Amino acid sequence: MANNGGPRKPLVAERRYPRGGKPGPKKTPPKKSAKPARKRPVRRHGLIVGLLLGLLRFFGSLLFKVTWRVFAVIALVLGSFVYYYYTQLPPLETLLDGRTRGSVTMLDRDNQVFAWRGETFGGQITAKNVSPYLREAVVATEDRRFYHHFGVSPRGIASAIRINLSEGRGPFSGNGGSTITQQVAKLLCLGVEYDPKKWKNEAEYETDCRSGGLTRKIKEIPYALAMEAKYTKNDILTIYLNRAYLGAGARGFEAAAQRYFGISAANVNPQQAAMLAGLLKAPTRYAPTNNLARSQARAGTVLALMHEQKFLTDAQYQEAVAHPATLSEAAQKRAGGYFADWVMDDIPPFLSSDTTEDVIVHTTLDQRVQAAAESALKDVFDNKVKDGSKAEAAIIVMSADGAVRAMVGGRESKVTGAFNRATMALRQPGSTFKPFVYAAAMDMGYTPDSIVQDTPLTLNIPGSGPWSPQNYERTYSGPITLTQALTHSVNVATVRLQEEVGRDAVRKVAEDFGFGHNLAKGPALGLGVSESTLIDMTGAYAGILNGGSSVRPYGLTDLRLKGDQTPIFTSGGGIGERVISEKAARELVYMMHSVVENGTGRRAKLNGYEVAGKTGTTQSARDAWFIGFTADYVTGVWMGNDNNKPLTGVTGGGLPAEIWHEVMTRVEQGQESKPLPMADPSEWRGQTQPYDGQTYDGQTYSSDGTVVSGWNAQNQPVQQQEPNIAEKIINDVLGAITGKR
Structure with a gap:
């Protein structure tokens, strides 16, 4: 083969093994990437844009670094507070009764509850044993996502801020967006206990605990988170159900259910549950005892929420709306407000207004008699008193031993803490004082037929000069019997008799019967110029009915701590010592019976019942009285103006006697007629x-x-x-x- 490219290299065989040894493992050459890495093209910007982008990258990086550190610090601080509160939270059972003071529950003579004072606590309940309607009503109204959040609802807070701002308020003024857990945190005052040295009273303490604002909201968050970690959802709801204030002195839903409906919170129906849950927004405003219609309207809103959230079917919703909740009979009556206040004043403060225990008080109140007195007064003022009259009235009904069965301290009967004209108003009794003059005479041996002269009389008063009493008719009747003098309320004859028996004797009889002290020293004593209260006057007349013994009017029979069978103390009232002889008392009852049958008290007559009593009208008609009795009850009626202005066209024998008649007609209805304990004229004639x-x-x-x-046959003076x-x-x-x- 021709060599066309120049001299050839020598042929050398390929070395299979390394020198000096056996062949080693074959080395695998490194794998090369299928595709070489693609380099990012370098973008070129102008100087200004590049500078701006650099600054953004710098500050963005800085912001990120600062932000996560800030959040880390916040999380650390928040976690520390949560842990602190968690360690401070007590066992669940200690949180259910949130009252710093106890309550007073009053029972009538039939052991039925009629009044509460202080904050009542119906007993511990749980979220599991209350009516499911109540549990659902509270959740639907206050926190529909209660079972799904961790104690704080950011969505709820954001919604509340939006609402507050749209209504022109500050972001944290008004709606707070608080969950039930946060509301419980407020109820617990974030674990701060009441200290009388820091707060003037419990009301100021609770106001401070429930204050709003950003600072309070920030404090609530770790406490709410700690509660969520410490307790179950049902535990938190249990605290809420037991501690929430629901108006009318009811603390907790069990107390409120008993107060308004007379049943347990376990048995309320949807409409009752809705009314109770509706109170959470404003307990006093929406309390059904304050305004039932307003409370029912609020309950309607709650029912709509329950229906919307599928807690009520269409049929249940329609039924509840068609038949709104109403008050129990006891709650409707709101009986004995004046009576309850009077009893509270008779109890030592450490067992009444300042009690730390729950106290049960048994009383003498008869709710049937109380209702009769209230309805009678209303009926007379509605039908026989001119519109716009500012006149006031008071009524006392008691038994002969002084046990008060009914008390009305003014025309507005369903009140608490009001001025009680039956026990507080000191007024001149006028001629209702005269029976004490005749009581002294009877006890000295005079008889109803003893003669007293009704002729002009002038007495010389040391330091004042001559004084001549006048009869109402400005006429004189000559020699008349004591019976006739009292029957027709003859002033001159009464003063003459008083001077015969002695003013000191009259004063002693009046005081011993319980009239009071500071009686007038002069001869006008017998005409009722000294001041007394209606309850003292009525108690004095009870002494005449019971045979001549004094009485101390009383309303409390015994007081005991809740759950105890042994009373702490019992009544200090009742029949006392004898003032006049039984014979004298029976003769006086006969004479006072004549007042009603033949004299100034004829408007007080009752068909089928014997009545005795006495009218009284003070100077210028500033006060008008009628106090009388049947064999069963002694009833006193007063009328007058709070400013002591004279009444117009009113005397004791007029409207007061008519009020008395209306009261006793209702009280005696269906009762057996009994004779009065009065003497028979044959005993002295x-x-x-x-x-x-x-x-x-x-x-x-x-x-x-x-x-x-x-007096002639026409009962006119001759x-x-x-x-x-x-x-x-x-x-x-x-x-x-x-x-x-």
């Missing part, structure tokens, strides 16, 4: 015929039987006429001449 100047039953007769003084002197002389002369005298 002889057989003397009422002629030849004799006085019989208040009438003084001439020899031919003509009434010359006293004024004794002064004889004409000239006519008397002529008649005497003629008589001497003719031999006729």
Whole structure:
């Protein structure tokens, strides 16, 4: 073969093995990439753009580094607070009763609850044992995502901020977007206990705990997260159900269900559950005892939320809307507000207003009698008092031993903490004081037929000069019986009798019967110029009915701590010492019965029942009274103006007697008629015929039987006429001449 490319290289065989040894493993050459790496093309920018981009990259990197560090610090701080609160949270059972003070529950004479004072706690309940409707109503109303969040709802907070800003408020003013867990945190005051040195009262403490704002919201978050870590969702809801305030002194849903509906929270229906859940927004405003219609409207909103969130079927929703919740009978009555306040004032503060225990008080109140008194007063003012009248009235009904069965302290009966005119108002009793004058006389041996002169009287008062009492009719009736003097409320005869028996004797009888002290020293004492309260006056009349023994009006029968069977103390009231003899008391009842049958108290008559009583009207008609009794009850009625202005056209024998009649007609309805414990006239009357100047039953007769003084058949006073002197002389002369005298 020709060599065309120059000299050839020598042929050398390929070396198969390395020198000096056996062949080693074959080395695998490194794999080469199928495609070489593609280099990013370098972009070129202008100076300004490049500078800006560099700055953005720098600040972006810096911001990222700062941000994650800030978040890391926040997370660390938040975690520290959460851990701190977690370690401080107590066992669940200690958080269910959130009251710093106890409550007072009052029972009537039939052991039925009629009033509460303080914050009542119905007993511990759980989210599992309450009515499912109640649990669902609370969740639907307050926090529909309760079972799905971790204690704080960013969506809820953002929504609340948006609403607040749209309504012109600050971002954290108004709606707070709080979850149920956050609300529980507020109820627990973030673990801060009440300190009387820091807060003036519990109300100020709770206001501070529930204050809003950004600072409070920030504090709530770690506490809420700690609660979510410590307790289950049902535990948190259990705390809420037990601690929430729901108006009318009810703390917790069990107390509220009992207060408003008379049933347990385990048994409420959808409409009742909706009404209770609706109270959470504003307990006092929406309390059904405050405004039932407003509470029902709010419950309607809650029912709509429950239906929208599928907690109620269409049929259940329609049924609940068609039949809204109403109050129990006891809650509707709101009976005995004045009575309950009066009883509370009679209990030591450490067992009433300042109690740290739950106290049960058994009382003398009769809710049937209370309702009768309230309805009677309303009926008279609605139908017999002119529109716009500012006149007030008060009523006391008690048994003969002083046990108060009903009390109305003013025209607005369903109130708490109001001025009680039955126990607080000191007013002149006027002629209702007169029975004490006659009681003193009866106890000294006078009889209802004893004679007293109703003729002009002038007394010289040391330091004041002469004083002449006047009768209401400005007329005089001459010699009359004590019965007739009291029946027609004769002022002059009463003062004359008082002067005969002695003012000190009258004053002692009045005080011993419980009228009070600081009685007038002068002769006007017998006309009722000293001041007293309606309850003291009614109690004094109870002493007349019970046979002459004093009474101390009382409303409490015993007091015990909840759950205890042994009372801490019992009533300090009831019948006391004897004031006048039973004979004198029975004679006085007879005379007061005549007041109603024949005298100033005729409007108080009751068909089928014997009644005794006395009217009273003070100077210028500033006060008008009627106090009377049947065999069963003593009832006192007062009317007047709070500013002490005179009444218009009202006397004790008018509207007060009519109110008394309306009260007792209702009270005695269906009750057995019993005779009054009064004396029989045969016990003191002889057989003397009422002629030849004799006085019989208040009438003084001439020899031919003509009434010359006293009251005629029409019950009108017959004024004794002064004889004409000239006519008397002529008649005497003629008589001497003719031999006729």
